[in-house]
Amino acid sequence: MFTTPGRGYARPMSLIDRFRVEPGKTAGLSKRDPAETAGVDHAEADDRLAANVEAIDALQQRLYAEHTRALLVVLQAMDAAGKDSTIRHVFGPLNPQGVQVKAFKKPTPDELAHDFLWRVHQATPRRGHIAIFNRSHYEDVLVVRVDKLVPESVWRDRYDQINGFERLLCEAGTKVVKIHLLISPERQREKLMRRITDPRRNWKFEAEDFETRKKWGAYREAYEEAITRTSTKHAPWYVVPTDKKWFRLLVVSEIIRAELEAMKPEFPALKIEPAAAMKLLEELNESSP
Ligand code: AMP
Numbered sequence: 254m255f256t257t258p259g260r261g262y263a264r265p266m267s268l269i270d271r272f273r274v275e276p277g278k279t280a281g282l283s284k285r286d287p288a289e290t291a292g293v294d295h296a297e298a299d300d301r302l303a304a305n306v307e308a309i310d311a312l313q314q315r316l317y318a319e320h321t322r323a324l325l326v327v328l329q330a331m332d333a334a335g336k337d338s339t340i341r342h343v344f345g346p347l348n349p350q351g352v353q354v355k356a357f358k359k360p361t362p363d364e365l366a367h368d369f370l371w372r373v374h375q376a377t378p379r380r381g382h383i384a385i386f387n388r389s390h391y392e393d394v395l396v397v398r399v400d401k402l403v404p405e406s407v408w409r410d411r412y413d414q415i416n417g418f419e420r421l422l423c424e425a426g427t428k429v430v431k432i433h434l435l436i437s438p439e440r441q442r443e444k445l446m447r448r449i450t451d452p453r454r455n456w457k458f459e460a461e462d463f464e465t466r467k468k469w470g471a472y473r474e475a476y477e478e479a480i481t482r483t484s485t486k487h488a489p490w491y492v493v494p495t496d497k498k499w500f501r502l503l504v505v506s507e508i509i510r511a512e513l514e515a516m517k518p519e520f521p522a523l524k525i526e527p528a529a530a531m532k533l534l535e536e537l538n539e540s541s542p
């Protein structure tokens with residue numbers, strides 16, 4: 254699907270366009286296939302992933318050097334959908350100096366004593382950086398809604414509050430990209446089982462995940478509404494099929510690459526006048542400390 258003979262890869266814009274939730278459209282989660290691979294071949298996807306990671310690395314260097322804008326990537330999904338592995342494979346190879354990962358757990362008493370965006374705002378990327386949220390402020394309209402941790406009147410207002418917050422980030426120079434990893438219940442069952450049967454994965458076992466799984470329908474509804482109400486032009490949602498790991502990594506890397514390319518980060522020019530630069534060069538040539 255990607256290769257153009259003799260010219261390397263064509264830009265497969267259509268691949269990510271189909272996974273973007275256009276503002277004003279519904280997420281349509283139940284109509285999407287978590288096992289979809291869009292006709293892409295596994296080996297081709299791996300090649301393309303490697304090329305994307307290289308391109309993302311080069312773009313990150315420019316973003317860092319430019320030091321004016323930032324990228325925030327929100328990863329939201331059910332347990333065992335592959336958030337951790339996505340972070341490792343797509344962002345792991347980048348320069349750690351310009352990348353932060355923030356995992357949002359159950360709020361602490363201190364965090365609960367503030368508004369729900371307080372802890373989130375502090376973790377947003379500084380200029381030049383990329384931040385990845387492993388879970389996010391969306392938990393406050395997902396688990397909080399499903400488990401009735403606050404009254405409906407409180408979480409309902411949060412969609413507008415989130416849109417306002419993300420607009421602020423955008424206007425301040427932070428591009429926000431939100432990715433929902435869509436896993437099927439069957440694939441989740443397999444992956445949760447592995448956490449019991451595979452000694453290298455036992456550490457990931459959490460009894461709570463099995464309780465959460467029983468509320469699949471309620472989570473589906475909560476995700477559907479959250480994504481539908483908060484996919485905006487300045488902070489779009491992508492729904493990425495996740496059952497096939499290699500396809501998930503391909504699509505996520507494709508999204509990040511395309512979003513960074515659209516930002517067009519540039520290396521800044523030399524900060525001194527050409528004449529002054531020449532003088533410094535001459536001095537360097539002539540002098541030895
Ligand atoms: P994990 O990502 O497996 O480490 O689990 C983190 C847990 O923290 C998940 O069960 C989330 O639902 C929960 N969590 C994250 N943010 C919130 C929040 N704002 N309110 C309640 N639970 C949360």
Ligand code: MG
Pocket residue numbers: 332459462
């Ligand atoms: Mg967990």
